[in-house]
Amino acid sequence: IYFERGLAYYSTHQYKKAFHDFQNSIEMKYNVGESHYMTGLCWLSIAKKEKACESFKLGFLYGDSLSTKTMNEICK
Numbered sequence: 001i002y003f004e005r006g007l008a009y010y011s012t013h014q015y016k017k018a019f020h021d022f023q024n025s026i027e028m029k030y031n032v033g034e035s036h037y038m039t040g041l042c043w044l045s046i047a048k049k050e051k052a053c054e055s056f057k058l059g060f061l062y063g064d065s066l067s068t069k070t071m072n073e074i075c076k
Contacts, residue, residue, distance in 0.1 A: 002021040002022070002024040002025040002028065002030070003021065003022065003025040003030055003031045003034070003035060005021050006018045006019075006020075006021030006022045006025060006035070006038060007038070009021060010038060010041065010042065013045075015042045015045045015046065016042075018038070018042055019039060019042040019043075022035040022036075022038045022039045022042065023035075023039065026039070032062045033058075033059045033060075033061075033062030033063050033064030033067060034059070034064050034066070034067075035059075036055045036056070036058040036059035036062060036064065036067060037055070037056065037059040037064050037066050037067040037070070039055040040052040040053070040054075040055030040056040040059065040067065040070065043055060044074075049074065049075075052074070052075075053071065053074065053075035055067075056068075056070050056071035056074070056075060057071060057075070059071075
């Protein structure tokens with residue numbers, strides 16, 4: 001539920017709420033890689049590139065392909 005609600009919040013630009021839901025999803029070990037990726041996108045939305053890159057790296061470690069792609073494009 002947290003992950004899906006986080007996606008809904010993200011799509012309506014409610015990044016703070018989305019961030020918290022993705023963090024809860026990670027804590028509950030659900031869609032961990034993708035949740036880290038979405039957390040990274042939330043960080044990017046408030047211009048926190050360094051934090052975003054940390055999240056993308058964690059997503060990469062959990063095998064999320066979008067995290068890998070975004071990390072390679074943004075975190076140079």
